[in-house]
Amino acid sequence: MADLRSNFIGIRSPNPFWLASAPPTDKAYNVRRAFEAGWGGVVWKTLGEDPPVVNVSSRYGALSYRGERMFGLNNIELISDRPLAVNLAEIKDVKRDYPDRAVIVSLMVPCVEESWKAILPLVEETGADGLELNFGCPHGMSERNMGSAVGQVPEYVEMVTRWVKQHSRMPTIVKLTPNVTSILAPARAAMRGGADAVSLINTIQSVVSVDLDAMAPTPVVDGMGTHGGYCGPAVKPIALRMLGEVARSPDLAGLPISGIGGISTWRDAAEFLVMGASNLQVCTAAMHYGFRVVEDMKDGLSNWMDEKGFGSLSDVVGRAVPNFVNWNQLNLKFKTLARIDQDLCVQCGLCHIACEDTSHQAIARLRVDGSRRYEVIDEECVGCNLCAHVCPVDDCITMAPQPTDGVLTWPNHPNNPMSGAH
Template identity: 70%
Template sequence: MADLATTFAGIRSPNPFWLASAPPTDKEYNVVRAFRAGWGGAVWKTLGEDPPIVNTASRYGAVSFNGARIAGFSNIELITDRPLAVNLSEITAVKRAWPDRALVVSLMVPCAEESWKRILEAVEDTGADGVELNFGCPHGMSERGMGSAVGQVPDYVEMVVRWCKQATRMPVIVKLTPNITDILAPARAARRGGADAVSLINTVQSITGVDLDLMAPMPVVDGQGTHGGYCGPAVKPIALCMVAGIARDSESASLPISGIGGIATWRDAAEFIALGAGTVQVCTAAMHRGFRIVTDMIDGLANWMDQAGYRRIEDFRARAVRHFVHWEDLNLNYRTVAHIDPDLCIRCGLCHIACEDTAHQAIAARRVNGRRQYEVIEAECVGCNLCAHACPVEDCISMVPVSTGRPRLTWKQHPNNPERREAAE
């Protein structure tokens, strides 16, 4: 059986599944329930300075897609709305009762060294395993000069991380905002400041929809709305790209990464780990279905690792990173052609109409003895995959590699590239 135990920036947990700093980790009651359910760790909902902030009603918006609830999720909640002392005593109690689980405390205070120093001392007394600096929250706190207002300025990130590293012996994880042009800038800044790890992504600035009766953005608070932070399955591709970008960056590659963003299953987790993450953090999936989802995450990941021959997380961690290249490094002489399996085809015509209306007119719609037949015109097919994605039948359309007889050729070498570095073979 695969061993899922992880050591992340010096923090040990029995499995890589942590709960992200969010409502599920707001208090002792929830975190204890999560640990009972099997979660390997939790990042306590962000602490700030007293007096506590105040939250609104409502707080969440969600996007349903084609009948699937919470395909995307957004919140306009702020950090904890409970007094600091209450949180600290509960953190102390939970860590004492669950010494084998990772317990990290998320923090957000004004951008002043004294503030950070003060709260770090208080957290250290709880026995928590580490801190996560919340430089990501894109709403409410950012307008007060905290959260993503810090995370969007690499110099601030570096400065605050340096303060924190000087003030505490605890590992410092920096949580990054995706609301930035280039994720590498704050990641590299965190590295320069001495961060032990980064976690990403925090939520994406969003309006989940518009209530057309009220003419107000959602979620609606008394007839008005504000932008929120978007997360859930819809943001996973954005998160994967940012995690992988850091994992392959020579300046920040050595930073451990805690992957966050739309992780709901063991497969999602495996993908983040394959792109370099050492642990993963989950929120929306738990808020949708409860803590019990971790059972299948643990079991499914272990079973997949057994089948794939990986004994430990480290055996496959970052394995896909070396295949994550820049576009100019892709082989332009590689060709595939769509192949439709006529026995699996249910004759919905979606491959044809997608190609006909919006791509390359490479799938003919024919009638043979009155029966619909869809046929790939190989000479026209550019191997774009659109038909295979539109097809509702698993494995009905496959993209078959075809030999061009030509050697590997990248854009860097291509004759059409005015800036090419070497001639094509």
């Protein structure tokens, strides 16, 4: 059986699944339940200076799609609204009772060295395993020049990280905001500041829906709404891209990454691991179904690793990174063609109309002895995959790679005015 034990920047946990800093990790009560359920660690909900922040009532908006609830979740909750001392005492108790689990403390205080210098010893005293600097929260706190207001300015990221490393001996993770043009700049700044790791992504600025009766964005707070932070399965593609960018960047080599963003299943977890994350943080899936979701994540990941012959996490981490390249490096000679398994086809016609209306007119609609039949016109098929995606039947439409004669990339392509061929 695969070994799921994790050692992330010296912080050990029985598995790589940590609960992200969020409502599920706001109190000892929740965290104890999470540990009983089998989570490897938690990043405690972000602590700030006293007096604590005040949260609004009505905090979440959600995107549901065709019966799938909370495909995306949007929240306007701020950091922990409990007194600092209460949180610190609870962290200490929990860590004492669960010494084998990772307990990380998320922090967010003003961009003033004194503020950081003051809070760090208090955290260290709890016996927690590490810190996560919340430079990502994109709503509310950013209006107070914290959270993503810091994360969006690489100089601030570097500066604060440096203060923290100067005034604390704790392993430090810098949590990055995706609300930037390039994730590389803040990642590099964190590295320069001495961060032990980065975590990404934090939530994405969003208006999840508009209440057409209230005429206000949701969640509606007494007739008005504000933008929030978007998370859940819907953000996974964005997270994977940013994760991959950081992981493959040569100048960031060796910077450990904790992957966050819509991880809901063991398969998602495996994808984050192979794209370069060596630790995983989860929130929305737990908020949707409770802490028990970790069971199948661990079990499924372990079974998949067994099947693939991976003994430990280090065998898995980063496996797909070398294959994540710029478009320019893709082989233009590669060709794949759609293949329809007529025995599996249910004759819904979706492949035909998608291709006919919006692509390459490469799927013919036929009537053979009165019954519907859809056939690929190889000469017209560009191998775009759209038909395979719209087909409701698993494995009915597959893409068949054709024999490839060598490699030709855009930099060398004769159509490229910049290529050597000209």
